[in-house]
Amino acid sequence: LLIKQQAQKKLFNMRTIIAIYKFICLGIASLITIPSMFIWGVLFNTKPIFYIVPKAYHTVLCKIFRITVEITGTPTTKHAVFLGNHLSYIDIPVMGSILDATFIAKEDVKSWFIFGWLGTLAQTIYISRKRDAAQQCINDIEKMINRGRSLILFPEGTSSRGTKVIPFKSSLFELFLNDSLKNKLFIQPFTITIKKINGEIISNIEDMDKYSWHSDMELMPHLWQMAKLKGAHINIEFHCPRPAKNFKNRKEFAQICYDDVEQALKKNSPLPLDFKQKVP
Numbered sequence: 001l002l003i004k005q006q007a008q009k010k011l012f013n014m015r016t017i018i019a020i021y022k023f024i025c026l027g028i029a030s031l032i033t034i035p036s037m038f039i040w041g042v043l044f045n046t047k048p049i050f051y052i053v054p055k056a057y058h059t060v061l062c063k064i065f066r067i068t069v070e071i072t073g074t075p076t077t078k079h080a081v082f083l084g085n086h087l088s089y090i091d092i093p094v095m096g097s098i099l100d101a102t103f104i105a106k107e108d109v110k111s112w113f114i115f116g117w118l119g120t121l122a123q124t125i126y127i128s129r130k131r132d133a134a135q136q137c138i139n140d141i142e143k144m145i146n147r148g149r150s151l152i153l154f155p156e157g158t159s160s161r162g163t164k165v166i167p168f169k170s171s172l173f174e175l176f177l178n179d180s181l182k183n184k185l186f187i188q189p190f191t192i193t194i195k196k197i198n199g200e201i202i203s204n205i206e207d208m209d210k211y212s213w214h215s216d217m218e219l220m221p222h223l224w225q226m227a228k229l230k231g232a233h234i235n236i237e238f239h240c241p242r243p244a245k246n247f248k249n250r251k252e253f254a255q256i257c258y259d260d261v262e263q264a265l266k267k268n269s270p271l272p273l274d275f276k277q278k279v280p
Helices: 002-044 048-064 091-096 107-111 115-121 131-146 170-177 205-209 219-228 250-268
Strands: 067-072 080-084 101-106 125-127 150-153 186-197 232-238
Touching: 002 048, 002 115, 002 219, 048 067, 048 091, 048 115, 067 091, 091 101, 091 186, 091 232, 101 107, 107 115, 107 125, 125 131, 131 150, 131 170, 170 250, 186 205, 186 250, 232 250
Parallel strands: 067 232, 080 150, 080 186, 101 125, 101 150
Antiparallel strands: 186 232
């Protein structure tokens, strides 16, 4: 028993050292990226090569935290809004390492330390809760589309544990049915599924919570625990892209995308899903 306790203590100390090393790497990568992204944005603000720096940063973050990504399906190369379920802040580097696209996020993210600065430099479009901000959001989205940019959106409005898809906020979909946008856009849903933690297939809810960040979880304690892990294996399934002009109204639009995402999560998840919910 004593030998076992000593071995566990040694392992604990080793994982702590590894976590500290990962945080140092995260800090160095962020400090290098902030000025690089600023300069790159000034030089290539409207060019397709703009995404080289943010995509490299996201790829480095995935390597630091040993997040491996398995892709099913093919992301469209057309101007698109990629939208899907949201499990964690880690989803951002995961999706950012795959796609040349700009994120649409809640205005709250703008105030996040370091990550908020990086999001702003990466030209993230922030959605405000103020009623009079809707037109500005439409203008920002249209500006990005006219530059040939694609967008990434998590329409649940928050992150979940990963055992269900939270009903999509259909009000967000109204933006893409705007007359000035719908003829230019394709919509491609995607589904994020946690497959393995620490190299082992997910077997219980506690394993899910090592990756997923939801409810009242605090960011830094969760990130610290994430850093102590050996890594995670994530599956991203891209569904059939559809022209936005094919959708009649925002509720139909949201429900069809929701169904695509939920059915794939039900198929891919190692754990059973919660009951199906209707998009409000």
